[in-house]
Amino acid sequence: AFNGTWKVDRNDNYDKFMEQMGINVVKRKLAEHDNLKVTIEQTGDKFHIKESSAFRTKDIDFTLGVPFDYSLADGTEVSGTWEMEGDMLKGKFTRKDNSKVLTTTRALVGGELVQSYNYEGVDAKRIFKKQ
Template sequence: MAFSGKYEVESQENYDAFMKQIGIPDEQIAKGRDFKYTTEIVQNGNEFTWSQLYPGHTTTNKFVAGQESEVETMSGKKFKATVRLEGGKLVVDFPKYNHTSEIVGGKLVETSIAGGVTFTRTSKKVA
C-alpha cells in the first residue's frame, strides 16, 4: 500500500507558470496559490480512491490502474482516462497535461508537465 495515507501540501514549484500554461484564469490562479489542501489516498492493490479536500469542496476519483475510468478535475470537468502504474508511479494524461504521482521519502510528489512547463507539488504524510 505505497500510496495509502493522508497528505498535506508542503510546497509547490512553478505553480503560476503552469496554471497559465494550461489556461487557468488569473483570478483562479490567485485563489488557488495558497490553498493548503489535503489529499487522502486509499490503495487496495491496483484499486485507488483519491480524494482532494479543498476549503468547501472535495473531489474524489475512484480508479483501477490500467483500466479506463471517468476522472474529475478540481474544476469539475470530467473526462475518461487510464491511470497507469509505471515503476511505482501513477501516470495519467489529462487533456492539457501529463501528471505523475509517486512516494519519495514518505512524501507524495506530484509532477505535472504542459508545454515545457513543469509544476511540482510536494505533500507531507500526516496520517
C-alpha cells in the same frame, strides 16, 4: 505505499503551469493556496481517493489502466488513465474541451509525496507531507 492522508506543503512552478492551462490570475492566486489534502487508499490495482481543498471535496475511484473521467477544480473535464510504472504512478489525461494532454506522476521521495504535472511544455510539482 501511497496510502495515507497527504497535505500539500509547497508548489514548484504551479502558477506557470496553471497559466498554461488557461486559468486566470484570480483563480491561480486562490489555487496556489488551496490547502489540498489527498487521502489515498490502494487495494491491489484499485484506488479510492478523497480530495479536499478550499474549493471542494470529492471522491474518486479508479482502477490502474482503466480510463475514467475527472473534473479539475476549475471545471475543466479530462478523461484518462493512471498506470503503475515501477514505484511511480503515471497518469495521462486528455482535456475534453481541446483534446490536449496533461501528464502527471506521483512518487514517494524522502517520505514526501511528489506529484508532477506537465501541460503543453510546462512542468510543475506539488509536494505533500503525510499527516
